[in-house]
Amino acid sequence: MPEFRTEEMVLNMGPQHPSTHGVMRFVVHTDGEVMRVAKPDVGYLHRSIEKIAEKLKYPQFMPFTDRIDYLAAMNCNMGYAMTVEKLAGIEVPPRAEYIRVIASELNRIASHLISVGVMGLELGAVTPFLHAIRERETINDLMEELCGARLTYNYIRIGGVAQDLPAGFAEKTIEFLDHFVPAVDEYNRLLSYNKIFVKRMADVAVISAENAVDYGLVGPNLRASGVKWDLRRDEPYSVYPQFEFDIPVGTGEKGQVGDCYDRYMLRIREMVESSRIIKQCLAAVPDGPVQTKLPASLKVPEGEAYVRTESVRGELGYYVISDGSDKPYRLRIRTGSFSAMSIVELTSRGLMIADLVALIGSLDVVAPEIDR
């Protein structure tokens, strides 16, 4: 019998591939159906947002923060505003703080909905995605009422928020939440407990707590590996300390701690926790102004500041250096998706090719956030 020549095959997945979230490329070295390694190649969506910041005045940069992570624009707005406020010593009125938290948590639900919907979509279940999108649509409508845009909100300002809550916003939000929490159960019946889905996700691409910390994973991906670390709780900012909410962590309910299923389920749980925060927040919003009056040309004193907030994809950090002028001297953004990409190479070793999609989906990376 002639001997079969076996050799490694190199496959390109992306840059334009329907199951990668945006434009990114994986160089997959395969041995049959099994991957030797998948190397992520990022940078296709680099828009030099950090450089743009150096050319713009502080308030002018706000719309660009929308585009760092287009699924969680509110959280990105908030992080930037907080950094400049820290550097310039600007006080935020309490009402604005509450509105910020309401908006960012709503945004967190919207983003997680996309994330869990897309996870199903990538594994071949199309219907659940439409259910998720349907719920998100209501959030988009609420956001449009609040700030006039559906995706790139540009709502939070340095020193507050752009506009007060519109009339009837609180009632509509509560109505949505009352509908949404039972809808999560429905969604679970539809997808989360589906045996085929569970089999595809459980025990796949396990990331141990040690590796998660070593590779700098943040946010839901870190917590799914069993590390209880949430900046909203561990390094509280804004008005988060006043609210009661749990930090879900991965428990390995269907497989091992830190597998794809844990990362998926964690997001479902976080949506419910976010609903709790919004409800408490709406009940506690004080009256008052929503914006501090700033000078027409905002000059920020010389110095540097780093502020990190818990965005939807984990720690979102802004580092601003000011030389005392009205433009940042340097601005640097640290995002969760970037570090999540770094662990793909390690985790992909020995996975089936089809599971790579599950891994990427469960890490919930957003391409523009990787590259900025």
Place this chain on the structure above:
Amino acid sequence: MRRYFLNIWEAISTIAKGMGVTLVHFTPARKSITIQYPDRTPVPVVETLPERSRGMLTFDPDVCDACSMCAMTCPIDCISIDRERVEGAKGFVLKRFDIDMAKCMYCGLCTEACPVKPKGLEHTREFEGATDRMEDLILEFIDEKKHRELVEKALKKAEKLKAAQNEE
């Protein structure tokens, strides 16, 4: 062996559960939430959008006082303003006010910066700006005729002011 059949049974039963959820959506208890855009909506979509919706920009030359705050605030320079001083009148008179809607990112910073009330520059709710020529998206608000009108208006205003001062 038992495990094998159990797996099959679990797969079937959980799919059935999911199908149950789907079936509920066929009953009249769940109304359809989609609409037939654009031609079969009961009212035009524009009218259903909330008040604050940020659509195409609109400009009112008659209230604008040509301060050019909006052009300076825009992060991507899509507003171009030319203005000139007119002999005998105070301040500036607009000669050109163009907004490049193709560049605009609908951020709303310019409308926030406008100091006059009512605002000279504002978002409408109109969002259907698709066109097959890029140039159509450059909105030119001041033409020759409007410019002359504005000059006359400025002169008249100055005259009135002078008359009022003389009376005193």
